[in-house]
Amino acid sequence: MSDERTVGDERIVSTATNPDIDAAGFTADTKVDSILISADPHPATKPEGFSVVGKALPKTDAWSKVTGAALYADDIVLPRMLHGKLLRSTQAHARIKSVDASRAFELPGVVAVMTGADLRVKYGILPSSPDEEVLACDKVRYVGDPVAAVVADDELTAEEALELIAVEYEPLPAVMSIDAALRTDLPKLHDNPRRTNNVHKEVHLEFGDMDAGFAAAVKVFEDEFFFEGNTHAPMEQHSVVASAGADGKLTIWASTQTPHYLHRIAAQVLQMPASRIRVIAPPVGGGFGGKTEPFAHELVAAFLARKTGRPVKITLTREEVFFAHRGRHPVKMKIRTGVKSDGTITACHLQTWLDGGAYGSYGVATTYYTGALATVTYKIPAYKFDGCRVFTNKPPCGPKRGHGTTQPRFAFECHIDKIADALGLDAAEYRKRISVDANTTTVNGLRVTSCGLRECLDAAEKRSRYAEKRKMLTKGKGIGIAASAYLCGAGLAIYWNEMPHSGAIVKVDRGGGVTIYCGTSDCGQGSESMLAAIVAETLGVDVMDVSVCASDTDLTPVDLGSYSSRVTFMAGNAARQAADGVREKIAQVASEKLDVPIARIGFARRRVFDVADPAKSLSFLEAAQAAEARFGTLAAPGSYAPPRHNPDFKGSGVGPSPAYSYSVCVAEVDVDLETGEVLVERITLAHDVGRAINPDSVEGQIEGGVYMGIGEALMEESAFRGIEHKIPNLLDYKTPTSLDMPPIETIIIETNDSEGPYGAKEAGQGPLNPVIPAIANAVAHAIKGRVYATPITSDKVLRALDADGGAVLRVRRAPAHA
Amino acid sequence: MSIAPAKILASLSINGSVVECAFNPNKTLLEVLREDVGLTGTKHGCEMGHCGACTVIVDDLPVLSCLTLAVESIGHEIRTIEGVARDGVLHPVQRALAESGGAQCGYCTPGIIMSAVALLEQNPAPTREDVAQGLSGNLCRCTGYTKIIEAVENASAELRSAR
Ligand code: FES
Ligand code: FES
Secondary structure, three states, rough: OOOEEEEOOOEEEEEEOOOOOOOOOOOOHHHHOEEEEEOOOOOHHOHHHHHOOOOOOOOOHHHHHHHHHHHHHHOOOOOEEEEEEEEEEOOEEEEEEEHHHHHHOOOOEEEEEEHHHOOOOEEEEOOOOOOOOOOOOEEEEOOOOEEEEEEEHHHHHHHHOOOEEEEEEEEEEOOHHHHHHOOOOOOOOOOOOOOOOOEEEEEEEEEEOHHHHHHHEEEEEEEEEOOOOEEOOOOOOOOOEEEEOOOOOOOEEEOOOHHHHHHHHHHHHHOOOHHHEEEEEOOOOOOOOOOOOOOOHHHHHHHHHHHHOEEEOOOOOOOHHHHHHOEEEEEEEEEEEEEEOOOEEEEEEEEEEEOOOOOOHHHHHHHHHHHHHHHHOOOOOEEEEEEEEEEEOOOOOOOOOOOOOOOHHHHHHHHHHHHHHOOOOOOOHHHHHHHHHOOOOOOOEEEEEOOOOOHHHHHHHHHHHHHHHHHOOOOOOOEEEEEEEOOOOOOOOOOOOOOOOOEEEEEOOOOOEEEEEEEEOOOOHHHHHHHHHHHHEEEEOOOHHHHEEOEEEEHHHHHHHOOOOOHHHHHHHHHHHHHHHHHHHHHHHHHOOOOOOHEEEEEEEEEEOOEEEEEEEEEEHHHHHHHHHHHOOOOOEEEEEEOOOOOOOOOOOOOOOEEEEEEEEEEEEOOOOOOEEEEEEEEEEEEEOOOOOOHHHHHHHHHHHHHHHHHHHHHHOOOEEEEEEOOOOOOOOOOOOOOOOOEEEEEEEEEOOOOOHHHHOOOHHHHHHHHHHHHHHHHHHOOOOOEEEEOHHHHHHHHHHHHHHHHOOOOOOOOOOO | OOOOOOOEEEEEEOOEEEEEEEOOOOOOHHHHHHHOOOOOOOOOOOOOOOOOOOOEOOOEEEHHHHEHHHHHHHOEEEEEEHHEEEEOOOOOOHHHHHHHOOOOOOOHHHHHHHHHHHHHHHOOOOOHHHHHHHHHOOOOOOOOOOOHHHHHHHHHHHHHHHH
């Protein structure tokens, strides 16, 4: 486990050898320090005053995960359980003329079959685009669209039965690109009388005086970028078990990040009261946004469990996970920015075109997100955004870590580097100059509170020796910087309501154990450990005294789910409020027993004591029992709703957040000028997390974000050959392995957000965003040419070199066999 | 009723015990462990040999159980994640992973631990590169591998100092 020591205002979180930096300015492959810097405007709540918050403790579920004891959805086995399989479309776009599953039903071992006609209800995660069917009824819209289902005694029989289902298709021309989707002469995927083409959503927003802004500009820069789609590829394939009790109550165990949304939509689709459905999310084996909405297999399992009266399990194959998708949208972007001679931005116009795939998913929100957060990083006094999402005959795109903000961040940070270059400014200094300030409001009405962007820029620049290396590196070696901001939860729920976004109940038992009930779903980000830490800190008990009962719609108050980096901020605040409720009761009793004013009662190390004279104390157990004797059952609820600061315009619901996290990445690369191959040699990432409840977990989220960013920057892509996904498997869909990871130096910046629980913000998504443009900027620095599209593969690097006349500079090595 | 071929009865040596079980001969070791023996600690991420989540140790070597027929393992010593801790005491690799935060979602973790245990048995003093190489067949989407590699290095140091 990591040690901690304090050096000035820097807390060194993990002890390791110092990076040796060689003469060329590059570090050898050694372990690096992770540092924590306090930029806390409220020093009265320094972490030294905490006993749990700020400590690098093991996660509460670590033990079950390292022993194989953790039970994921596919590990659940129930008596008489059936196995289900989905038949998926072989056509990208076709009308279904008929589906005949009668022969499949006759196969021995098959218990039930299902087709679209069995459940003709349209649904969608966003109430504004209910365009999905559990199984396609009249039309299929991508290769892999579910058409029919079978449940049988075993998986093999179910699989065999799929081949006996006859589907007659009438093929339609497939729409496979943004450009094709904008044409009016191709069939529409969805009947929308208001459209002549396959546009799903258009957004046009304008803030500030654009004309005056561009008129005030000394120079105007224009660029075009493309961000390729990619996917989450969580290691756990989606899985569900559904079981209907004899009383008709349905229980669904699903690998989902959003049990509450599955609960709502299952009730809607199955047309039964939500009170008769219980959704449980067991530990989720990775999500990254890919498990944030109800899927066909979940609803099929629920329907067939009711129909057969037997439990049904459906686990997707890896290929099906690629079809289920909801991954990163491919986005084409145009940016036009006016600047003064010192680089000050006077106006900015951003246009985005999103390839949405076959269904709506979260796409309306994604479209807004490609524009909404552009103003939260740098000062932009006039801003115009035009977004357009289209339908294509591909697996539906949705939210992936960074939801809709990752693509424009890549574009914007590359664009900013080009502006800096053209104006002869240092790219890091320039960013500091135009950074947004804390406690300001952006031109599109977003409220920025705590902001550690400058501290992140300073720290990342200093630790990486950016300025020095930027000047001295020779061609082929490059260093690049990029910055970004991210939400700590969306300000609005995805369905309109005035209820809290997160609820929690804290209860103390008679043995001194504490249980927190909260609807969060832990997909590996450590939400359960976070809740335990906040409750333990508030009540002064050990983290191991706290049990977390999460993600069970029967037992836990609603939390909207593990998406938009909302859990620490929102569920953490709800947990803190619930724990405070219990604490107040205990404090009141203790103040009487100890004859100390209530304001002087402290909680730590399982004791309740007089902070002025800690010898005057009760054990937590004694105090809790006395409080139960006085007040009855010792429990309290807590809830959290983000403040409403929505400006008044359509679409203003996307973008507001109770706080924003800030990240800066410096990437160092070595580009092989002959092959175009890019090697990331080192990453420095500074992240303003508000407060690190658990620095090890924050570091883990940052490292995971860096890893995923490297994958997206250099290799990951959802590629299609004709109408088919070219590489729906984990061998050809390239992801970085343990051999591809450079040393990562993480710097945790603490700004102690005044509304976050113990000052915390988020770390799950923000740190990914700057990684991709930092690598792109480093490559541009290395090759003196630029790649405008992700992933930055060798072929693109070579083309960028050629465009720049770089070919002449390439050194040809003699082939090894010559 | 099922269309699957008739089951065979076999004895498998798993985690030091002989387990008698009946299974279809076309089943993989992964399927038999999870479905017929009830050892669900071994995971799957692809069932095509691409991800390493299903790694178990057979006769001291790491093996992808999704590519191994269960019948091939008859007469061999199989070790799974459930057999790594002894008498309730975690293996140093397990402890190091738990303490360092090397398990996030934890889904790749059993496979990673089996690869790491096999690596340290073959090579008690691996370099960082050896560790990265030894784990390169195990995909992890959460951690960026950094903490995993550190944990295995720490465990190897601990094992050596205990020797
Ligand atoms: S499940 Fe065996 S390698 Fe992926
Ligand atoms: S910890 Fe989630 S895949 Fe490795």
